[in-house]
Amino acid sequence: MHVDVKNTQQFQSVSDIHALIAEDMQAVNALISRSLHSDVVLIGQLSNYIINSGGKRLRPVLVLLAAQAYTYQGSQHVNIAAIIEFIHTATLLHDDVVDASELRRGNDTANAIWGNEASVLVGDFLYSRAFQMMVELSDMRIMEILANATNTIAEGEVMQLMNVNEPDTTEKQYLDVIYCKTAKLFEAGCQLGALVAQQDDQQLFNMAEYGKYLGTAFQLIDDVIDYTQSANETGKNIGDDLAEGKPTLPLIHAMQHGQPEQVKIIREAIEQGGRDRMDEIQQIIESTGSIAYTAELARSEAVKARKAIADLPESIYKSALYALTDIAVERSF
Secondary structure, three states, X not given: OOOOHHHHHOOOOHHHHHHHOHHHHHHHHHHHHHHOOOOOHHHHHHHHHHHOOOOOOHHHHHHHHHHHHOOOOOOHHHHHHHHHXXXXXXXXXXHHHHOOOOEEOOEEOHXXXXXXXXXXXXXXXXXXXXXXXXXXXXXXXXXXXXXXXXXXXXXXXXXXXXXXXXXXOOHHHHHHHHHHHHHHHHHHXXXXXXXXXXXXXXXXXXXXXXXXXXXXXXXXXXXXXXXXXXXXXXXXXXXXXXXXXXXXXXXXXXXXXXXXXXXXXXXXXXXXXXXXXXXXXXXXXXXXXXXXXXXXXXXXXXXXXXXXXXXXXXXXXXXXXXXXXXXXXXXXX
16 A cells, blocks of 8 residues: 655644645535524524534545545535535534533533523534535435435434443444444545545445544544543543443443453443542553553554555545544544
8 A cells, every 4th residue: 555655744633634625625614604594593693603613624524535536626525515514513412412511622512501402403403404405416326325324323322322321331332333423424425525526336435434444433532532631632521421321442441351340330430420430440441451452443443444545546635534544543632
């Protein structure tokens, strides 16, 4: 596999990649802004707050990079990128309500400001607006991929809910949740970038695989960060997942490899939620090698992502896609 190291190294952050596709990103942001319009004032206020709250726009970036990697000349990738961001934002609004979260990216969550009811309903507005925008593209294949992805995400949300306060959640069950909740939208965005560029089924598959593996790596590092970084660094409270009773991979691995007393502490924490014994649990996760295990699994997923697009023609956009696999696993927030 040949990688242009020089080109890869010029992308040290998502912001560097934004600069590469600045014109496309401006078009995406302009479309998002126009599409958020509603005569209902609260919809505009809440939508703008969550859309403009400091996210990396990573999913739209993937759509744009995938299309550009195949030298796409049209504008449909801009529409798809905006649709993907709307779907993602709707899931955030619903997630924060389900999790009773009060902090995201260092800001108050929408539900903390406007309440759960408004957040859920505006999330519904964003979902439905995304489907309106899909229809405007008049392409059944695009609609099929996005509709299936949205349905899979909803299944993932329910699967995660079933795992809450369930200490016997297996690694496979957890990875299934990651795929459905996070990786599926990465997968769909990359696949659609190839689709609008009129690539064959093999290229669509390769790009979808890249997105799936990248999305999995991204979420696994989120799991690591939840136990290793402070709120000042991440914009969320340390141990948020455990406080919500979510058995993420560091906890699952620690229970498989810890001493009986350590396993008992983690089981009780998952069953009850809360942060009462967070210091102890962090020590257990470290001593069992669970942080290292999760980070290494993320790195292996990043390697798979790179291999999936190995035969993509060399370009600055391919270099950016490669760089994203490094950024995903090396970031600290």
